[in-house]
Amino acid sequence: MTEQTLTKLSDLIARARAAGADAADAVFISSTAIGAGVRNGTTEDLERSETTDLGLRVFTGQKSAIVSATTLAPARFEGLVEQALAMARVLPDDRFAGLAEHSLTGTHTTNTLDLADTAEPDAKDLLARATEGEQAALAIKGVTNSAGSNASWGRTEVSLVTSQGFAGHYARTSHSTSVCVLAGQGESMQRDYDYHSTVHLADLENAAELGRKAGANAVARLNPTRPRTGRYPVVFHPRVANSFLQHFIGAISGASIARGTSFLKDKLNQRIFAEGVSIT
Secondary structure, three states: OHHHHHHHHHHHHHHHHHOOOOEEEEEEEEEEEEEEEEEOOEEEEEEEEEEEEEEEEEEEOOEEEEEEEOOOOHHHHHHHHHHHHHHHHHOOOOOOOOOOOHHHHOOOOOOOOOOOOOOOOOHHHHHHHHHHHHHHHHOOOOEEEEEEEEEEEEEEEEEEEEOOOOEEEEEEEEEEEEEEEEEOOHHHOEEEEEEEEEOOHHHOOOHHHHHHHHHHHHHHOOOOOOOOOOOOOOOOOHHHHHHHHHHHHHHOOHHHHHHOOOOOOOOOOOOOOOOOOOOO
C-alpha cells in the first residue's frame, strides 16, 4: 500500500508540473482510531474512526497555494491541480516560499525512530482498561464520583512526495489512558485527573495506578488554604512545565519568524533559557 501511495503522489506531482507549476509537493495522511469511555461502571463512549486527507501545494514563482481532498483518487487529480494553480496565481508573493533542494532531503525509505507499535487493542481491551482505571480511582477514600475514564489507540500513516525528488513515508501509533474523578461534597467538591500516552502499549502506565493517582490528586485539592505572602522557590508540575516548550517551539517556527509574529523574532543566536537547561 505504501508503494502505491507514493506512486500516486508522484503522479499528482507530475501533473502539477506539466500544468505549469514550478514546484509542488503532496502529502497523504491516513488515520485509524478507537476510543472507549466509562463512567460509574457504565459504558459511555465507544467509537472507531478512519480518515484520509490529501494535500497538494504548488509554487509558481514566489506564489504558492494549497488545496485538499479526502481521497487519493487519480480521477480528481486534474481538478485539484487546476484549482491549486488558479489560487496561486492570484495570491501575493512570499519570498520564503519554496522547497528544499534534493541534496538536503534525499529519498527517505526507512527510519530508526521506533514510532510504530504492532499492538492493536480492540474495543473490549480498551473498555477493560478504562474500567480498571475508574475502579481504582473510586476506591480512594474521599472520592465521591467519576467524571469518566477513557482508553484509546490510534495509528497514523504519512506519505510525502516533492518535485525536488524527495519521497518518504512513516507510521506512528499512540496508546493512552485517562481517568478523571471528583472528591468531596457540595460546593467544596474538587476534581482532578491523571493520564498517560505512549507510542508502545508496553510502555503505557498501568491503568489502576493512573486511577489511584487521579483519586489522590482530587482528594488533595480538598480544603485548600491561602499561603502567606512572600518569596518562594517554585517547582512547576510537568503538566505546566511542558507548556514552556510548546510556546518555545511555536515561537521558533519558520512561519512565525517570517511573518514577524514571534516574540523571539529578534533573538537569533541569543540565549533564551537559563544556563543548565537542555532541550532534547
